[in-house]
Amino acid sequence: MFKGLVKWARIKSPWILHMNCGSCNGCDIEILAALIPRLDAERFGVLLKGSPRHADVLVCTGPVTKQMKERLKRVYDQMPEPKFVVVVGQCGSSGGIYQGAYGVEGGIDKVIPVNAYIPGCPPRPDAIADGLIKLLASIAKGGNP
Amino acid sequence: MGIVKLPIGPQHPALKEPENFTITLDGERVIDVDIRIGYTHRGIEKLMESRTYTQNLYLVERICGICSYAHVENFTQNVEEILGLQIPKRAEYIRTLFLELERLHSHFLWLGVAGHEIGFDTLFMYTWQDREVVQDLLEMISGNRVNYAMNAIGGVRRDVSEEHRKKVLEGMDYLEKRTEYYKEVAINEKTILARAENVGILKPKVALKLAAVGPTARASGIMVDIRKDDPYASYPDIPFDVITTNTNDVLGRVVVRVLEVFESIKIIRYLMGHLPDGEIITKAPRKVPEGESISHTEAPRGEDFHYLRSNGTEKPERYKVRTPTLANLPAVAEMLKETYLADVPIIVAAIDPCMGCMDRVLLLKKGKEKPGELIDGERLRRYGIKWYAERGWKA
Numbered sequence: 001m002f003k004g005l006v007k008w009a010r011i012k013s014p015w016i017l018h019m020n021c022g023s024c025n026g027c028d029i030e031i032l033a034a035l036i037p038r039l040d041a042e043r044f045g046v047l048l049k050g051s052p053r054h055a056d057v058l059v060c061t062g063p064v065t066k067q068m069k070e071r072l073k074r075v076y077d078q079m080p081e082p083k084f085v086v087v088v089g090q091c092g093s094s095g096g097i098y099q100g101a102y103g104v105e106g107g108i109d110k111v112i113p114v115n116a117y118i119p120g121c122p123p124r125p126d127a128i129a130d131g132l133i134k135l136l137a138s139i140a141k142g143g144n145p
Numbered sequence: 146m147g148i149v150k151l152p153i154g155p156q157h158p159a160l161k162e163p164e165n166f167t168i169t170l171d172g173e174r175v176i177d178v179d180i181r182i183g184y185t186h187r188g189i190e191k192l193m194e195s196r197t198y199t200q201n202l203y204l205v206e207r208i209c210g211i212c213s214y215a216h217v218e219n220f221t222q223n224v225e226e227i228l229g230l231q232i233p234k235r236a237e238y239i240r241t242l243f244l245e246l247e248r249l250h251s252h253f254l255w256l257g258v259a260g261h262e263i264g265f266d267t268l269f270m271y272t273w274q275d276r277e278v279v280q281d282l283l284e285m286i287s288g289n290r291v292n293y294a295m296n297a298i299g300g301v302r303r304d305v306s307e308e309h310r311k312k313v314l315e316g317m318d319y320l321e322k323r324t325e326y327y328k329e330v331a332i333n334e335k336t337i338l339a340r341a342e343n344v345g346i347l348k349p350k351v352a353l354k355l356a357a358v359g360p361t362a363r364a365s366g367i368m369v370d371i372r373k374d375d376p377y378a379s380y381p382d383i384p385f386d387v388i389t390t391n392t393n394d395v396l397g398r399v400v401v402r403v404l405e406v407f408e409s410i411k412i413i414r415y416l417m418g419h420l421p422d423g424e425i426i427t428k429a430p431r432k433v434p435e436g437e438s439i440s441h442t443e444a445p446r447g448e449d450f451h452y453l454r455s456n457g458t459e460k461p462e463r464y465k466v467r468t469p470t471l472a473n474l475p476a477v478a479e480m481l482k483e484t485y486l487a488d489v490p491i492i493v494a495a496i497d498p499c500m501g502c503m504d505r506v507l508l509l510k511k512g513k514e515k516p517g518e519l520i521d522g523e524r525l526r527r528y529g530i531k532w533y534a535e536r537g538w539k540a
Contacts, residue, residue, distance in 0.1 A: 020185070
């Protein structure tokens, strides 16, 4: 029963932590644009938090620069279980336009496991909200997405 | 209490992007600040040397997602200067329209972020809601909300129709009404005055010495605006004023940006009223002859400077970008001294930092190491090419 309660709470209020791993800011402003009154992602309980210790979902952008690699791992390890990772944008998914640059690892999934990808350069705010909702739906169905 | 060193970042609730401020504190008072950058360094300048000019149009745009158009405008201006291309008048006007729409969206965005940093989230929600009006206009004309992909070498890729023109003017009417309201808020609202007045002082002399640019310099009473100083695109035709204040504090930076929104609206109305007829693009060759060119534009954050050296092939030989945030960082370190810890986020936010477009390589050395060899740019470039060739990378 307790497990059921935790799952219910998680689906009703996923707290997200936004982490920029070397993105161009395009995705970051679109994530914020998904939280403003026009789309109001907060009605699904999505709340932007500042600390990895409070977060359920890590929302990553950017192609992971060499400098951010270790830091991304550390932030991921600091999050409490169960945790989910959503990648926003093309360069977070595969390196995108920065593929081949010397400062870039190329994709969040080279560093930490990823649950959902939202493609686009940058994706529209409605696509970001849709991606989060799909993640929640798959958690509700059971198990990890 | 003794002296404490407090590291903020790279991941920190007060920062939107990864950077690091090591702040030396005496109680609540900031004594010294050490800024470390480089967390979002991707190596775009080097990457550009391995891509063609057409591919680079899209890469340059992604230096920064907020002032993307200022970068791509600089790049096309550079290439067109070496090619000796004269772009059609209509294309120039459409480019200027985009430069100003971008300034509008960036200033609204900044006003919201500044509100958020001082705990005034209502302002954040209000301005970002109004920013969507600008985003819709950008999307209507270019098809994209953030990276517009509007420019081509020799002109622009999409035209502004009569219907677009009407919608843009309608949008400007709405935004002007809203900005009147923000002006009232910025000047009279106690929440803002209490947090912004006499905070983050930057004296005009210091601003000049540290070479501050953009709204940061203009809030210290320095008349510096590339649109007036070295007009590009269709700015020579357009009447507008450069806004300055002399309060030297964060409040001044808020006021400068709010008043600049009015100027932008004025410019856009002029552009829409005087849009010339004709072509929007001229044909450009794929290969660019040998040459050098510099270009600077007034991005929303200040002077954005680009340098291009071409070698007669389809790819640039060297490209260099100096973004406004890098120019303003020494000023931030100066502003932060002798303030209180609680004011640090708003002072940093007041220059409208964009770390994504600014990060350069940094070489950190411990004290006792031998000093490195000093080499000039040309030797460094050759060394870089050799280094990559040895590792099997193609230039």
